[in-house]
Every structure is written in C-alpha cells, then in structure tokens.
Amino acid sequence: MRRVFTASLIFSLAILLIAGKIVGYVTDEYGSLTTACVRVKSEAFLKTTYTDWNGKFEIELPRGVYELEVSKGPEYERMTIDLKVEKDDQKEIWVELKRIVDLRRMGWFGGDAHLHTTYSDGRQGVEQVVLACSAVGLSWAFLTDHNTVMGKNEWLSLSNRGILTILGQEVTTKRGHLNALGIKELVEWEPADTDEDFERIFSKIRSQGGLVMIAHPFDPKNPFEKLHAQDFDLIEIWNGGAPPLVRRMGNVEAVEYWYSLLNKGKRIPGIANSDCHDVFSSYSMLGLLPIETVVQMLQEEIGDQEMLGYIVENEEWMRKWVLYGLLPGTPRTYVRVEELTPENVLESLKNGRSFMTNGPILLVDVNGMGPGEVVPASDRLQLNITVASNVPVNSLRVIQGGKTVYLLNFPDRHSLKCTLEVDPKDGDWLIVEVSGEFPVYALTNPVYLR
Ligand SMILES: [Zn+2]
Ligand SMILES: [Zn+2]
Incomplete structure (x- = not known):
C-alpha cells in the first residue's frame, strides 16, 4: 500500500497448523460460475482470497470457527457462511450470489483508475490483479504502474475476460504524482519540475487521447505541490491508501480543496480509486493485532512519529478501515456511459458523470x-x-x-x-x-x- 504503509511487510503470525481444506464454487444470478472475492474471518484470523476465472476457490485453514464471506462488489449481497474446521476436514461448498441491482442495464459501470502490479511496486502480477478486479465486480480498470507501461500488452490482452482493461501510468514528478489515463504509450517522466515540463507532459498525455489526473494531492507523505498552477482534468479526492472522512490523512483535505475549486466555478470532477498495491490486502491483519504490535510494525513504514501518534490515538477508525479491506475497487468510481468503451469511460470521467463509493x-x-x-x-x-x-x-x-x-x-x-x-x-x-x-x-x- 502506498501511503500509511509503503514497503512490503511480513506478518510474523504464530505458526499455524493447517487442519482442513475448503473447496468452494461461486455462481451468479444465472447459475453460472463466476469470479468472486472470498474473505475468511475469526477473532484472530483474516484472509482475503479470490476464486479463479472459473469461480472455484480453495482455502486451507487451521482448526477453528470462521465466518466465510463471499462478495462481488456493491451490486451483489455479501453472502456469509459459518464454518467449523476440524482436523483433516475436506469441505466442498457452493455459494450462489444474489444480485441487488444490475447497474450495467442502467448504463452505470464501476471501475478503478489507480492500480499497481509487479511491473512497479505492486505485489501481484497483471493477471492476478485483473482477476481480483473482476472478482470485486469492476467493469473497467486502468493499469497505472509507476513510470512504466511494461505491463501494457498483458493488461490489454485480458480485456476478453468480461472486464475492460485500459492503459494508464502513474507519473512521478517533482511536484507529486499524477496519473495519465487512457494513454497509448509511455509518458517520458524525467522528473518534471518547471511549468514548461508540466505543459510538455500534459500535452503528451492529451495528444494520446488521455486525461491528467492528480493523484492523492494531500497525501501527508507525498502531496502535490503547486496544485493551483496545474491545469488538470480530474482530481483524486478519495484514494484507497488512506481512510475517507478522517482529517490529516489526505482525503478530507482533498475534498475541501475540490469544493474550493467548484466554488470558483471550475468544473473539475472528482474520482475515487483504490491505489491498490496488494489485492490480498495483507495489511487488513493489522486490524486484529494488539496496538503495541501494530506500532512496532508501522514504525519503519511511517517514520513520522507525529503521524504514528495520531494513528494510535485514533486506533478505532484505523482498525475498522483496514478490516473493511484494502481491495481493488475500494473505493471505486461508477461512470455513466451508453456503451462500455475506453473512450466513453474517459469522456464520462472528464465530464463527471459519475459517483464514488466503497x-x-x-x-x-x-x-x-x-x-x-x-x-x-x-x-x-x-x-x-x-x-x-x-x-x-x-x-x-x-x-x-x-x-x-x-x-x-x-x-x-x-x-x-x-x-x-x-x-x-x-x-x-x-x-x-x-x-x-x-x-x-x-x-x-x-x-x-x-
Ligand atoms: Zn502515488
Ligand atoms: Zn499509486
């Protein structure tokens, strides 16, 4: 994850003895096998995984009592099953997802315009990330690795899997990060500094039909400087690397800045993205550990003692937020389009025909x-x-x-x-x-x- 915790971190869980194996199959409202997100929880255990492309999942678990949750984004009910695992158990379960609403029929399609893979600092490869995006019910997804489009061909080749995959890039500049969305090729990124550098980069993005999105503009660790001087298309008012609605973590400040733009008559749309670096959400485990252990683990990640103190003081929201899941599509942006094409998604984002949600x-x-x-x-x-x-x-x-x-x-x-x-x-x-x-x-x- 980018902000509160950045580098990789290995959980020193007590050695767990695997007792049983659960094999599951997930079907949709038509009875067809479908991708889904699977989370197994107990008081001291949390694991996030996904089905394969054919709706099958397998989990090995220590002895214990669990709640298994199967979900596929906002348009389906979250199905939960109580599970007891004994020694040498082999269980097979079938889960039928219930749809609450089919927004696609109404022209609304949910997506995520900020995702990382192992081509930069993400923990999973392209195919696993796209599979996870499908499993959380996204209809479109932009690859936005840092300063590279190495994953381009792999990413675009997965567009036949029922999810529209589009190319982007997160560009590092001396003022902060920006996402180039809907580009065709690499945006040269020798760290931009001057206004001329920015003009050149922006026109490079726009000449490819792309949009300029300012990423996490008020991230305490990585803010965007001289924001007022930029002529951007979209502002990321909600980045999944920090909780929403909590001061000093960046998202509240981004919303307030956005309101000030709107009040000046600037019709700049907001966008919400996960900025997911780990589709298995390993940091969610922090929500279950004693605060002393959490502090120890975050010491190196965060560095800033004042920020760490603030997080400890506000332990409750921190736990709730990480346990909710740091998944692709959390949060996401739904756009309204006549037909799902990359051009229409970009057009709709640019015009703000959208809402944002977790x-x-x-x-x-x-x-x-x-x-x-x-x-x-x-x-x-x-x-x-x-x-x-x-x-x-x-x-x-x-x-x-x-x-x-x-x-x-x-x-x-x-x-x-x-x-x-x-x-x-x-x-x-x-x-x-x-x-x-x-x-x-x-x-x-x-x-x-x-
Ligand atoms: Zn960034
Ligand atoms: Zn990012």
Whole structure:
C-alpha cells in the first residue's frame, strides 16, 4: 500500500497448523460460475482470497470457527457462511450470489483508475490483479504502474475476460504524482519540475487521447505541490491508501480543496480509486493485532512519529478501515456511459458523470439531470435520491455550494428513495453523500444548477 504503509511487510503470525481444506464454487444470478472475492474471518484470523476465472476457490485453514464471506462488489449481497474446521476436514461448498441491482442495464459501470502490479511496486502480477478486479465486480480498470507501461500488452490482452482493461501510468514528478489515463504509450517522466515540463507532459498525455489526473494531492507523505498552477482534468479526492472522512490523512483535505475549486466555478470532477498495491490486502491483519504490535510494525513504514501518534490515538477508525479491506475497487468510481468503451469511460470521467463509493450505490438527479450535467433554470428543483447498499447506511447529506443544506440521520437501512426540494440560491453545484458505519461512504460528482 502506498501511503500509511509503503514497503512490503511480513506478518510474523504464530505458526499455524493447517487442519482442513475448503473447496468452494461461486455462481451468479444465472447459475453460472463466476469470479468472486472470498474473505475468511475469526477473532484472530483474516484472509482475503479470490476464486479463479472459473469461480472455484480453495482455502486451507487451521482448526477453528470462521465466518466465510463471499462478495462481488456493491451490486451483489455479501453472502456469509459459518464454518467449523476440524482436523483433516475436506469441505466442498457452493455459494450462489444474489444480485441487488444490475447497474450495467442502467448504463452505470464501476471501475478503478489507480492500480499497481509487479511491473512497479505492486505485489501481484497483471493477471492476478485483473482477476481480483473482476472478482470485486469492476467493469473497467486502468493499469497505472509507476513510470512504466511494461505491463501494457498483458493488461490489454485480458480485456476478453468480461472486464475492460485500459492503459494508464502513474507519473512521478517533482511536484507529486499524477496519473495519465487512457494513454497509448509511455509518458517520458524525467522528473518534471518547471511549468514548461508540466505543459510538455500534459500535452503528451492529451495528444494520446488521455486525461491528467492528480493523484492523492494531500497525501501527508507525498502531496502535490503547486496544485493551483496545474491545469488538470480530474482530481483524486478519495484514494484507497488512506481512510475517507478522517482529517490529516489526505482525503478530507482533498475534498475541501475540490469544493474550493467548484466554488470558483471550475468544473473539475472528482474520482475515487483504490491505489491498490496488494489485492490480498495483507495489511487488513493489522486490524486484529494488539496496538503495541501494530506500532512496532508501522514504525519503519511511517517514520513520522507525529503521524504514528495520531494513528494510535485514533486506533478505532484505523482498525475498522483496514478490516473493511484494502481491495481493488475500494473505493471505486461508477461512470455513466451508453456503451462500455475506453473512450466513453474517459469522456464520462472528464465530464463527471459519475459517483464514488466503497459500498453504497448512490443515484441522484435534479429535475432529471444527473452528476456532471447542468439543470435548466426552473422555479422548482427536485432532487431525487436512490440508494441501494449491501452494507447498511444511516446518514445522508446534501451539499450545495459547499454548505450542508440537508442532513438526514436514520436507523440502519439497505435502501432508500427520497425527493427533496432544493433552492438554486444556495449555490450553483450540488453533491449528495451517504454514509454508514465507518468507513462506509459514497458521494456523487456535482450536478450543476445553472
Ligand atoms: Zn502515488
Ligand atoms: Zn499509486
């Protein structure tokens, strides 16, 4: 993982005696075998794995009692099975996923524009990363290794697996990191420094039909300097390498900066990406270890004593966040397109016809116009909100021109439909957020009110 913990880290788990083997098969709503994410949990154990391309998985486990969770992103229910493993057990299980909603039929496709493989500092090879993306229910995925496109052919060749694979690159500059999305070839990256360097790099990206995305602009370890001087297409307001909604970790600061841009009339869309470096989410184990051990393990990774102290003080959210899973597509961006092609995904990202989520599906419109669109002037503005979620949500907020105009709290629920009146005098852009128990969160790109 990039930010809070960077280098590789090996968990010195007690030696576990493998007792049993679970072989499982996952089917979708049509009864066909399908890829899925499988997580096995107990009080002291957590393992994330995936099926193969044919929907089969195998896990070896020590004796014990576990909860096995099979999931495939926001559009399916999370299926859980209680499991008891005894010595020499051999179990076969079948899991049928239940679909909550098929957003593809409505023109919405979820994806991730920030993923690493072993061609840079990711821990898995291209095929494993694409398989994991498919298993978490992504429809499109950009390869964005640091300063290389070595994985290009392998990545693009996997587009026949039911997931649209697109080429990108994370470019290191002297001001910070930026993602070149939708490029055809390597963007030369001799560390850019001056305004001229940036102009050259940006035009190189755009001449290939690509977009310039500022990556994790307020990452405490790796911020983007002179952000105001850049003419970018997208800003990563939510990077999966840090928790959402927590101050000093970068994502809250990115959202606040984004609001300030919108208030200046700059229609720059936000994007949410995982920045996943390890699809097996080994850092999730930190959520189960005593805090002293966590501190010891992070000492080298983080270095910054003040930041480490802050994390210890806020142990609770740290545990919840890592346990939720640092997976590809957590968080993800859903784009609205007529047909799933690389050009359409880029176009939709550029126009902000999208919402961002780590779980809840959040569809909104104002008088029929969705995120990225402009609502024609009218006396009556009706905001329609539909939420469907495989994790409970309990709060909804409407932000207009940077100010909260509605804040609704309610008992946990998995779906919601409501209509609210909005006043155009409160600001010319409108964003809706929904959240549940931390870190469950989703937000839309702005609908523009004039
Ligand atoms: Zn980066
Ligand atoms: Zn990255």
